[in-house]
Structure formats: structure tokens, C-alpha cells
Amino acid sequence: MAEPFLEIENFTVAYGENVIMHDVSFTVNKEDVFIIMGGSGCGKSTLLSVLTGLKQPVKGSEKFVDKPFWGNGATKADRDILMRKAGILYQSGALWSSMTLAENIAMPLEQYTTLCASEIKDIVALKLDLVGLGGFQNFYPAEISGGMKKRAGLARALALDPEVVFFDEPSAGLDPISSKNLDDLILQIKENMHTTIVMVTHELPSIFAIGTNSIYLDAQSKTIIARGDPKELLRNPPNQILAHFLTRGEK
Amino acid sequence: MQAVVTLDVRQDFSAELNFSGEWLIGNIIKNRDTIIAALEKPDFKRLVFNGKQITRWDSQLTAFLAHLIEVCRKNKIDFALNDFPAGVDSLLNLAFAVPMHQEVTKTARQISFLEELGKIVLDFWEKTKDVCLFLHRVNASFARFFSHKAVVRKKDLLLEIQRAGAEAFGIVSLICFLVGLILAFVGSIQLKLFGAQIYVSSLVAISITRVMGAIMAGVIMAGRTGASYAATLGSMQVNEEVDALKTMGISPFDFLVLPRALALSLMMPLLVVYADLMGILGGAFVGLFMLGLSPEDYIRMTMKALLMRNIIIGIVHGAVYGVIIAICGCYQGMNCGRNASAVGAATTSSVVYSIVWMTIATAVLTFIFSVCGV
Numbered sequence A: 001m002a003e004p005f006l007e008i009e010n011f012t013v014a015y016g017e018n019v020i021m022h023d024v025s026f027t028v029n030k031e032d033v034f035i036i037m038g039g040s041g042c043g044k045s046t047l048l049s050v051l052t053g054l055k056q057p058v059k060g061s062e063k064f065v066d067k068p069f070w071g072n073g074a075t076k077a078d079r080d081i082l083m084r085k086a087g088i089l090y091q092s093g094a095l096w097s098s099m100t101l102a103e104n105i106a107m108p109l110e111q112y113t114t115l116c117a118s119e120i121k122d123i124v125a126l127k128l129d130l131v132g133l134g135g136f137q138n139f140y141p142a143e144i145s146g147g148m149k150k151r152a153g154l155a156r157a158l159a160l161d162p163e164v165v166f167f168d169e170p171s172a173g174l175d176p177i178s179s180k181n182l183d184d185l186i187l188q189i190k191e192n193m194h195t196t197i198v199m200v201t202h203e204l205p206s207i208f209a210i211g212t213n214s215i216y217l218d219a220q221s222k223t224i225i226a227r228g229d230p231k232e233l234l235r236n237p238p239n240q241i242l243a244h245f246l247t248r249g250e251k
Numbered sequence B: 001m002q003a004v005v006t007l008d009v010r011q012d013f014s015a016e017l018n019f020s021g022e023w024l025i026g027n028i029i030k031n032r033d034t035i036i037a038a039l040e041k042p043d044f045k046r047l048v049f050n051g052k053q054i055t056r057w058d059s060q061l062t063a064f065l066a067h068l069i070e071v072c073r074k075n076k077i078d079f080a081l082n083d084f085p086a087g088v089d090s091l092l093n094l095a096f097a098v099p100m101h102q103e104v105t106k107t108a109r110q111i112s113f114l115e116e117l118g119k120i121v122l123d124f125w126e127k128t129k130d131v132c133l134f135l136h137r138v139n140a141s142f143a144r145f146f147s148h149k150a151v152v153r154k155k156d157l158l159l160e161i162q163r164a165g166a167e168a169f170g171i172v173s174l175i176c177f178l179v180g181l182i183l184a185f186v187g188s189i190q191l192k193l194f195g196a197q198i199y200v201s202s203l204v205a206i207s208i209t210r211v212m213g214a215i216m217a218g219v220i221m222a223g224r225t226g227a228s229y230a231a232t233l234g235s236m237q238v239n240e241e242v243d244a245l246k247t248m249g250i251s252p253f254d255f256l257v258l259p260r261a262l263a264l265s266l267m268m269p270l271l272v273v274y275a276d277l278m279g280i281l282g283g284a285f286v287g288l289f290m291l292g293l294s295p296e297d298y299i300r301m302t303m304k305a306l307l308m309r310n311i312i313i314g315i316v317h318g319a320v321y322g323v324i325i326a327i328c329g330c331y332q333g334m335n336c337g338r339n340a341s342a343v344g345a346a347t348t349s350s351v352v353y354s355i356v357w358m359t360i361a362t363a364v365l366t367f368i369f370s371v372c373g374v
Ligand SMILES: Nc1ncnc2c1ncn2[C@@H]1O[C@H](COP(=O)(O)OP(=O)(O)OP(=O)(O)O)[C@@H](O)[C@H]1O
Pocket: A015, A020, A038, A039, A040, A041, A042, A043, A044, A045, A046, A047
């Protein structure tokens, strides 16, 4: 039975006067690979920053495993505590440039655990091995490639064994093989660590390969115009816009 | 070969444009302006473009054709394209496939003077609130630091101290030595008239220790360290590194702003003392080697003019400048937009604001010290 993990109700999000989306409600179940789709500029990254507590919605509420995250009296302190269960992989990797990869990954461990230095070192090595970057401990982010930065960012996101990982366009800027490998990696992590995945992506192959549920945000009507399993949506597209999107405009 | 175009106007209000030659970018189009002028004031209703004699072509041809087509449409001339190379037609179709967005083209609205003034006042108010919030957060961060609750990496703090301190020695030495030298030199020209050259030593000692050393160190640090704070924090903002800190529950104020503000506030007073020393050495260089004063006299006069009071006033100036520079640099960095040009703008503003606020602070401090009679 699917347990709800994130419950979003009636979000309205705006920059100043400029409303980006309204009446956005959806539920992410535990162990879903939940895809947020939509054309460029429809507000996917913005939605993700609301889901991760960086930006406040104008209206609406969110529950994070039954605890209020936005609305219902949730405070910043509550969100900080809840976000410890989450890992985030940013579009650019967002590694801290003044620290080595090992220090980047050790940072959350040093913050939120009482592990000793040698234990942290072991965990860092393990996480780097997991993403295929074993031995790169002492490299600085500027010294590795874009794809490696993404993977290192993933290792950092996974440092605290999160229950949910948010991804912003993980495969943007990667070649098809690396992007496939990243998908496989995400699936592996999900299966072995029972992680819930929330992902913004345009990459159709990944959407069909790993997505189990999805929403489509429309820039014109500024709200969700389709939801469900992407493979199902491809078979029975509920509207023309989605049919276009899922077939790259061929239908 | 040139690109040639000729216009034949016939009796029945029709005309033919004949294209010939090599239409390659860089070739001159013969008759270009006369043809366009003729199309702007047409004495014909229909126009045929004939491309049969074109030998080679590239975007020059399509761009020119697109221009002519626009002109024809504007002046309501019927036109047809005959015998053009195959690619030209499809490229033109592609170019005209998406109609120009009328609504996209921005028009500047006339803003009245009052509206403008109101906007400036409101912006200023918003900005002031923003700065106050920033200062409040920095304060809170310092409070956490002194109660050992702030997340600061010792390594970062030490690195920032090294950068704001030891690494600035070279440039501070050079500039302050030269400023001392210039002061002594300019002063000596006047003092020579009275045969009072020995007072060059007092002039240098007093002006450097009381305010010049601090100002020079401040200006150098604003350009060197304040700007680098703005640039570093700004590019971390662009790179989502600040977001990564926030979502991890680590305050960017504790982690990024605090070590920098602390380092600069601690190092500036020390740099001022060092700047004083270098300035006095610069003055002594002129006094001893160019004015030929005796070392004993020079040292004696300098010691007499070196008052603890002035040195402390200089150090107070330096400490205030340190805080100002750190705050301007970090504020601009933390409020930087999310693109590369915003980082440049933040860096520039940090230096400009630092120097403006340093000047204001100097005026205020001078007033306070003179009221207190020191
Ligand atoms: N800081 C900001 N201030 C004001 N408006 C913004 C800001 N950031 C984004 N926007 C606006 O919000 C809208 C959504 O932006 P967002 O970055 O969320 O789009 P996106 O769906 O992630 O696009 P993409 O697929 O290109 O990454 C855009 O129209 C943009 O102009």
C-alpha cells in the first residue's frame, strides 16, 4: 500500500506580483520516482525550491511524512529538522568550491552526527565509491568534469542516508551514456536504500525508464495539467500539450 | 566577381529585379542603396525577383532578400521569386515562419517626475530595511559564535585571517611607504620656505598615525579583500552553493559571512599599525636621503610627534573601516543576482559603497573626536 511521503495542497507560488503557479496539489508516495515535467520557464526549479524550504509559497500547505512543512504552523526550525531527511542534487552540482570532495561530503556528517573523524572518512570513501569517484577525495570541484561534479553532488546528497532525494535536471549537460548511467545509479540507490526520489527533468528516456509517477506543469495556465505514470500518460495522453511533450512534438 | 542587382521598370507598373554574380558575405552589393530607395518609393505595383544568374550564394543573399521582402510588404508591392537556388526559398520560409512578436518588443513608458521620485524613495526604504535585516543577521551570527553555537570551520577562519592579514602586507607596505614619501616631499617644499624642514618628521608622523595610515589601509582592503568577498559569495550564489548550505540547515551567515567579517575586523587594526610604520619609514626616506636631515634629529622629532592618542585614534578608524568593508563586501555578495554579470556588479558596488561609507565614517569619527577634544 502506498504511503504518502510529501503531500502538497493548493500551492500558489509567486515572485513578487508575478504568479508562477497556482492551485498546485499533488502527493508523492514513499519510494516513488516522482517526475516534475514541464516546458522551460514553467517554474519547475521554483517548485523544487519551495519543496526544499528555500522559498515560501504564497498560499498552500505541505506535509512531509505527516509533519507540517509549510503552513499549519510549521516554522523554519521544523523545516530544518525535516530537511535532514532529504538530500538535494542541484543543477550545477553546487559543491562548495573552497573544499575538497571529501570535505564536501564530510560536511553534513560533521554537522549532524557524532561520528569520529576516522568513521567519517570511511563513510566518505564509501559514498564516493558508490558514485564511481573512489580516489577523488582530495580533488577540488574545479578540478573535475561536469558529470563528475553531478556525481559528487549526489554523493553529498546521499551522505546522511536520506529518505528522499530531490534532483534538478540531473542529466542536463551529460552525454547519453553518462545520463543513462546516472539513471541506473538513481534506480540502484532507490532500490537498495528505499529512497523516495523527486526529480525535475526533460530527459524523455529517463522519464520513461525510471519515473513511476509524474505531474506536468503548464506555463500557460500556470498549473498542473496532467498527472500519473509517464508510461501510462504516453499511451493515453490526456491532452494535446502532453502528447506533444512526450513525443517531442511528433503527435 | 561582385554581387550585382539591377532593376528594370516596365510600362505596365511591373518591374524585375535581376540578381547576378557571387553573393557571398564580404562581397559588395552593387546598387544596394539605390535599389532599396527605389523600392521605398515605388512607381510599380508588381515585382519579380530573378535569381537565374546567381553563381554562388550564402547568407548575404538571404539577408538582402529578407530585407527587400520586408520593404515590399511595407509598401504593398506584390512580389514573386523566380529561379532562385533551391536552399534560398526554404531559408526564407524558415525566417518568415515565426511572425515577429509585436507584444514582445518593449516600449518605454513615459514616467512622470513624481512617479520617479516616489519609486526612488520606496526603493531606498526597501533597501534600508534589507540592510537592517542583513545587519541583524550578522549580529545574531556573532552572538551564536560567542556562545559557541555557530558552525564555523576553524580552517576557513584561519584561511580568511591569513588572506586579510599576512597576504595584504606586500601591497600595504608599498602603498603606505609611498604615501609617507609623498607627504614628506610635498610638506618639505612648504616647510623649506621657513627653514623648518625638520618638522617634516612631525608632519608625517602625525598625519599618518592619526588618519592617513588607516585610510590607505582601508582603501587597499576595500579594493582587495572587500571586492573578493563580494565576488566569492556572489559566485557561490550563482552556483547554488548558498542554497546547498541553507537546505542543509547551515546558516550561510555563520558559515560564510562570519569568518570573513571576523577576519577583517581583527586584521584591520593590525594592518593600520603596520601601515603607520611603513608610512613613517617612507617619510624618513625623504627626510634622511633627500633633505639631508640628521638621523638623530629626525628620530627625536618623530618620537615627540608620535602620540599614543593619535595612534589609538588611527586604530579605531581602522577597526571601523574593517567592519564597513566586511559588511559591504558580504552584503553585496549575499544579495547578488544569479548570473555572471551580477557578480561583476556586486563586486563594483562593494568597493564603491565601502569607500563612500568609509568617508562618511571618517567624517563622523572626526566630529566625535573633536567634540571630545582629542
Ligand atoms: N529570482 C527570480 N525572480 C523573479 N522571477 C524569477 C526568478 N527566478 C525565476 N523567475 C521566473 O520564474 C519562472 C520560472 O522559473 P524556473 O527557473 O522555476 O523555471 P524552470 O521551469 O526551472 O525552467 P528551466 O526548465 O528552463 O530550468 C520564470 O518565468 C522566471 O522568469
